[in-house]
Amino acid sequence: MNHWIIAPVLLPPLVGAVIILAARYQVALQRVFSVASTVALAGIAIGLLVQSMSGQIGVYELGNWPAPFGIVLVLDRLTATMVTLTALLGVAVVLYAIGSGWDKRGNHFHALFQFQLMGIFGAFLTGDVFNLFVFFEVLLIASYGLMIHGGGAVRLRAGVQYVVYNLLGSTLFLFALGTIYAVTGTLNMADLALRVAELPADDTAMIRVAAILLLLVFAVKAALIPLHFWLPATYAEAPAPVAALFAVMTKIGAYAIIRIYTLVFGPEVAATADIIGPWLMPAALVTLAIGMLGVLGATHLGRLAAFAAIGSMGTLLIAIAPFTPQATTAALYYMIHSTLAGAALFLVVDMVRARRQAEDDAIAPRAVIAQNGLIAAYFFAAAIATAGMPPLSGFLGKLLVLDALRGHDLVWLIWATILVTSLVAVVGFARAGSMVFWKVEPAPEAASPAAPVAALPFVATGGLIAGIVALTVFAGPVTAFLSDTSEQVFDKQAYIDAVMDTPRAQEAEAANAAGKPLAYYGNTEGSADKADAESTTDSQQEKTE
């Protein structure tokens, strides 16, 4: 039995538990555990990615209960891609957190970081909507802790808003799940796909409500206007490595939209056919516009990076909205890109903060910072990546998106928005960069804070930028893989078959047909009851009911 699928969900909490048990007061030890775990996760993730490349969909039936009765984890190309992206980002983030000393500014950074990873991995891997909720909560609550890591009045107040907003999101999620269960009587995504497709034509109102509520839930995560309001203050106030990790949190919303609205409420499902489109594309366009205008208008680097994140989500959702394989390929490419670029941007911003007095991140002339040239170069790279300027992957991603939307009804509006907002972002980044790195004031020698000398932050940030470069250079193979990925995403029958047609599920069906309960544990004979299964073990006495 292949247990690797569950490793990403299981390893982090165990390491987290070890950290709080054994290394509560030793930061050095925590770092060792955390880095080891994160690197191991990256390895596992790559292994899973390779495994997924065959096109086979891996299914892991937790508790040996087949779908839809138990919870299943599903590994296809999409989930493997997301898991790998997260794991690699995690390595950079944890290294940065250590190198910058952020992890020492409060308690439990590494434990919370591990739990955060667990939540993200779980959200990607699960094939069950309620389990998705649970992992959303895991990743959220860890993110609450990480967001306020280090404390401070402003951060705490922003943190309260973040939590309250997400509590609303979670409440909405439960409303959506209740509605879904009330209509379909199931929670498994594949089973949902089957049941929603078979809904009678005169009974669509409730499932439509469920579909739209669920979209709004994911829209909160994905920072889609008008449900994005949690983002600017949160990202701007969160500790940098956390903000960098959050770059992938918004993508969870995007992932969930892709997954659910291709598999369950796909474009061909009559009941919910026209429900997403009219909302998603316009909202995505506005999101992009607001995000990039925010970049232009930002007065602080933190806000600039946060609005850039919103803008990139706008672009991403524009690519998702048509729900076509080609556009989805573009979306996936852009998703990988914007995760790396967004994270790099936050880390660069933090490098500036760390070298300025009082961690000031105003876009205004200040005393020249240590290592100005190198950091400026990093900022330049992250900025052109984020703004979508050549030659980095942001440009390729944007071209892919533009190209994929050629046939869309709103093509002119979409193209114009993407291109004009690019210009806005370019101008905004140019203004910020020249103001921060060029227009410097002479350094008052005594007052400037001691420059951090650690190389690790540069390595971590550089790693992300190297990732962007690699994504650019190897855009061919990457897009080819992502093209296969989105093809698999749109082949919902394959997904359903993989999840619903396992040997265990066949046993359950046979048992059901025979009117007997499903054999459990050791027995593979089909519809035998528990007594038969246990008759072989002499240490355990059976109880006849």
Next chain:
Amino acid sequence: MIARIFPHPLLTLTLVIVWQMLVNYVSLGTLVFGLILGIVIPLLTAPYWPDRPRLKSPMMIVEFILIVLWDIVVANIVVAKTILFTRNASMHPTWITIPLDLRTPEAITVLAGTITMTPGTVSSDVAADGRSLLVHCLNAPDPDAVVADIKQRYERRLKEIFE
């Protein structure tokens, strides 16, 4: 040795009885399991109970309980009458101070609890030196009689039981 296994034998006994009541039937199995829990739980919670109360006259407990139950019924009727039929203006709510002869916290607690559970009186505070109990009476035209009654009916017996 025994003290180490049974830091609070009375508690162990109580727990065994509680277990029986919880599982709602008596068998050897439940008894044994109840006993195990009755030993383990006091051991686990022993730090929170640094000193051990002693019962001097266990038989008196039954008598005490019966008296209290009877008093509760009687007092209930009296108080119901007071609530329903006495005008608020003609009620005589009073505070009374009961000087305590009891010295152990357990005994004082039981006394205070008893006073509260019999309708019409509520024990409200203890003096800072633990020598007096403040009781509020719903309708006590003769406060001294109440004091005497409480000391006679309850405190005397509790003194026998605990001290």
Next chain:
Amino acid sequence: MSLILIAALPFLGALLPGLMIRAGRNACAWTTALVTLTALIGLLVHAPAVMRGEVIQYRLDWIPMLGLNANFFLDGLGLLFAGLILGIGLLIIIYARFYLSRNDPMGQFYTYLLLFQGAMVGIVLSDNVLLLLIFWELTSLSSFLLIGYWKHLPEGRQGARMALAVTGMGGLALIGGMLILGNIVGSYDLTVILENKDIIQASPLYLPALILILLGCFTKSAQFPFHFWLPHAMAAPTPVSAYLHSATMVKAGLFLMARLWPVLAGTPEWFYIVATTGLITMVLGAVIALFKDDLKALLAFSTVSHLGLITMLLGFGTPFAAVVAVFHIINHATFKAALFMSAGIVDHEAHTRDIKRLGGLRHLMPVTFTIATVAGLSMAGIPLFNGFLSKEMMLDAASNTVWQGNPWIIPALATLGALFSVAYSFRLIVHTFLGPKRDDYPAKPHDPGFGMWASPALLATLVILIGIMPALMVGPLVATASSAVIGGELPYYSLKIWHGVNTALFLSIAAVVGGLILLALHRPLDAAWIRAPRPEAKAIFDALLGAITRAANALTDGLHNGAMTRYAAVFTLAVIVAGTTAWFSGTAPAPAREVMAIGPVPLIGWFLLVVASGCMVAFHRNRLLALVLMGIVGLIVSVAFAYLSAPDLALTQFSVEVVSIILLLLALNFLPKTTPNESGSGRRLRDGIIAVLGGLAVGGLALAVLLSDFSQESISAFHLANSKPGGGGTNVVNVILVDFRGFDTFGEIIVLGIAALVIFAMTESVLNGPVGARLKQRPINPNEAGDRHPLMMVVATRVMMPIAVMVGVFIFLRGHNEPGGGFIAGLIVAIALVMQYMASGFEWAAARKRYPYHMIIALGIFAAAFTGIGSWFADRPFLTSNYGYFQIPPMGEFELATAMAFDVGVFLCVVGAVMLALESLSRFAHRAGDRPSPYPMDIDPSRDLPQEAKDA
């Protein structure tokens, strides 16, 4: 050399200057020059073949899905431009070595320069429009870095941003145009596009594509009205101005127009847009140039003018004009680069570029004077210099062009442009070099060393050589390049000095004479010019950009101003609107389920709930009362769960309620006790309406749910059927929690554990900061009652706690079969512990704690995880459970299930998490000077007994 290598060499080489600068400035410069030279040689190797008419190609798949491939091709046009870029680049590199001062970071300079060079070479060699776009935008980025190279100069920073904004805008328009073009043709390969003139020009998308592409070209080539950025880019070091803003980058727009000439030109749209723009730019640039006193500004506007001239020629759309355009590109590159470098030398030596402060330099800088004069005369279009030839041909082409049926307007304006061109060229020579020597130069000027004047001298030589024997020098090059532009037969033309007496000659003479007159009248004209009101492009641009930036800031900061109340209102409204729309756009069948009768008790419960909720809203400003009311709502909800056949939920809800209230009270101790009335009635009305709408929507949905049926049988039928045989338990809810959906539970206990960790970490960080210090020093509240740890409470707790623990064990053990389980048991035990904390105080109880709560949480996670992992050893998935019935003699038969071990994990996590959270919270109250109480209760008369005995 492979084409991709030629394009890549400068990029790869860009890494070198940064490294070589450590070896010295010379090493740095020569390395850079060597890189360029290598690329140039690599290019020239292909020259013979290209001259023969061959097209060199290189193809490499990059993103086949997108049609973006690293395809390069080299034809005449590419050769011409690549040669210019690399050749002039080489000269500039040498020149810059001497131009840059010791304080300038040379490594950076050459890095940027090579990046730019690579981008330019990439543009002219690309055989894929998307690839071309990448290089195109790269030139914008690298020129941004070069213009802003002197970062201490505000003009440099502003100029860089302006250039980036304008050319970036054009670049994005170009992206749109190219995508449309590719869309029309079905390929992004240039060679394919170039073969599809008919399809393109017939397409309804031709005009949008044309406009977008021209926007890109015009901005890059500083055509009116986008010309204004170019003079401001002159804040860059002179080598940059010479290279980017005369010879190469600004020609990228011309290149692209030339490149796409075969498919885009020849239509009226093309003619009117391109020729008109070019004409206006030519005249306007020339006029302004005449009145510029800054040498570089003068040259910048003359560049604008010449770019306009070439644009106009391309716009004519005739093959002859295209040839002239190509020829003038070569000529302009030579004389203008030479002029820029000369201006740089003057600036470098005299420390000023202000013509009004110069004059008479002829005596001090004869070499520079010679070079500048040669180049200047060429710019003026004086015979024997190459500028004359192409100007002559331009006037010829112009005189044969009809604009809107008007045959003289174009020749007249073209002549006017040439006239001003003569004037400013002569002004440059006369006012800088001629006249008497002055004694007030900011520095003592003299000719620089050979290294610095070698490059312009070489160019000046070319100016003369081409001017005298054009056919020999550049004839083949012009021919191949032109045929690449035209994409067909070359028209008749001849490159020679004397074309006979024709209209062009008369126009040319008129221009020279007129120009000299203008120069003579310069002083009064200049005075008039200064007085004349005219729009200042930079001011307009700055104002516009500033306004947009401020508007963007106002919009985004205004929208995201941290007003959580608004965020929440928007959220709620969005949900209500979306949900309602979705409902009413679908169809709902008639209610399928029968309604249950309403008994009086549920009715009263409902009434209580509604009243309590309403009161909570009405009295929410009294926080304690609101909390009490919330407790009542929670109580009713718990009882409702019990009533509606959910005993497990009732137990859980009630226990959670108790813990929550303790938690909220602990917090409320430090919070204000009342909420001020801050909302006006309008605000309250608005919120009330939103609330009522939300209530209606949710209530309606709930009713719809309750009155409808599942569309198919619920999966829980399976759970009911398999709970006992498969999960070994009769409490199906518990079996679902620990077995069927144990993974949910696993996540859930992690959530609790994390919550506790977060609370702990936050408490630490708050209390270790200034807030903690403040709290420790806060005064004792005089309103506190005495008796912290009342005797009755302590005694009762001593009995209650063990019993409560026992109840917890009971609830835990029976959970698998009857209502109960690890969660509830954990909550009960936690509450029992809280009871102890409340009775005897935090310090006293915590001192008696045996295991840290962190550890209990961790052990809980381990217990749950390793129970799950245990099933791996039976080759089953995570969390597969097993159970069996055991017989131990006195205790009878009992069941053990692995799910119970999992439940132990749940139990531990709940206990640990709740206690860690409460313990953290209670630490806020710790005051400095508080001593831990040595006794479990404050009053204990039995303590006094021995004392009393002594007294007696």
Next chain:
Amino acid sequence: MGLDMALWQEITVSVFLVVAGIFGLVGSFGLLKLPDPMTRLHAPTKATTLGVGGVLIASMLYFIFAKGQISFHELMITLFLFLTAPITAHFLAKANLHTNVNRADVPPPVGDRPWAGYESDDARRIAEGESTPGA
């Protein structure tokens, strides 16, 4: 409900129920009717004792009569109520003493120290410092 009960059994159970109902209601009514917080504190004792007590006895009897099974759970409930109700009342009385009661109306204790609720922490420390040297 299982109705294989004799009439006398039914009547017995019913009597306990009715008595319980009356006392329970009187308790809650007292909460409304009685004049001041301290007197109101007396009212719920009825609800706890004869009110819920009567219901619990009725329930026990019912399960014995109707189902033939003795249920101890009612006893558990009673035990908990008897253990906890005095504590609650005690605390509420202290709260009343603290807020609603005029201190002058409260008679002094017999010793020289005040009622525990009226002795501040500092005063207590001083008093204990004198009486218990070890503290």
Next chain:
Amino acid sequence: MEYLLATAIGVMTAAGIYLLLRQRTFPVILGISMLTYAVNLFLFASGRVAINLPPVLLNQTPTYTDPLPQALVLTAIVISFGMTAVVVLMGLGAFLSARTDHIDLARTGDQAEESGK
């Protein structure tokens, strides 16, 4: 019965939303708690409701209420308890650090000291 339950859910939602829109953290937290009650009952109702049919197989009744939503609600209750605990403490920490419990950031008059008592 169904009408009672649905209206109760609606009323609690309305109360929750109103409190959610207040300007101080404390009422907002109470509002979220009310929403939590409402959504838990809603989720519970998704299995439809029944009286005296607890999903405990000892009962020997032929039918049971739907156990699955109960398990889901239990999970939801516990999770929202954890969330509430965190937000309560964050609200407290924010109040103590910033000396205001305004939930809106950057309001005028935020700097004014407010008493915790």
Next chain:
Amino acid sequence: MILTYALIFTTGCFALGLLMNLWRVVNAPGVPDRILALDTMVINFIAILVLYGIIEGTAVYFEASILIAMVGFISTVAYARFMLRGNIIE
């Protein structure tokens, strides 16, 4: 039959009691009165749950009653402590 009426009567009494309690919670002169009313409510709910068990003839609801009886007072004590000292765990 008698039992049925008795059950209805008693349930009605306690339900009525609940309404009175709620009135007292909302409309009380002081906080201790509210807490007292809340505490009484809890007790009345226990009675109603036990009565419900008799009506339905099931013992499944006893756990809820036991639990409420056991831990219900904690919140009352907490409120009172909050009144008395502000800090409920010290």
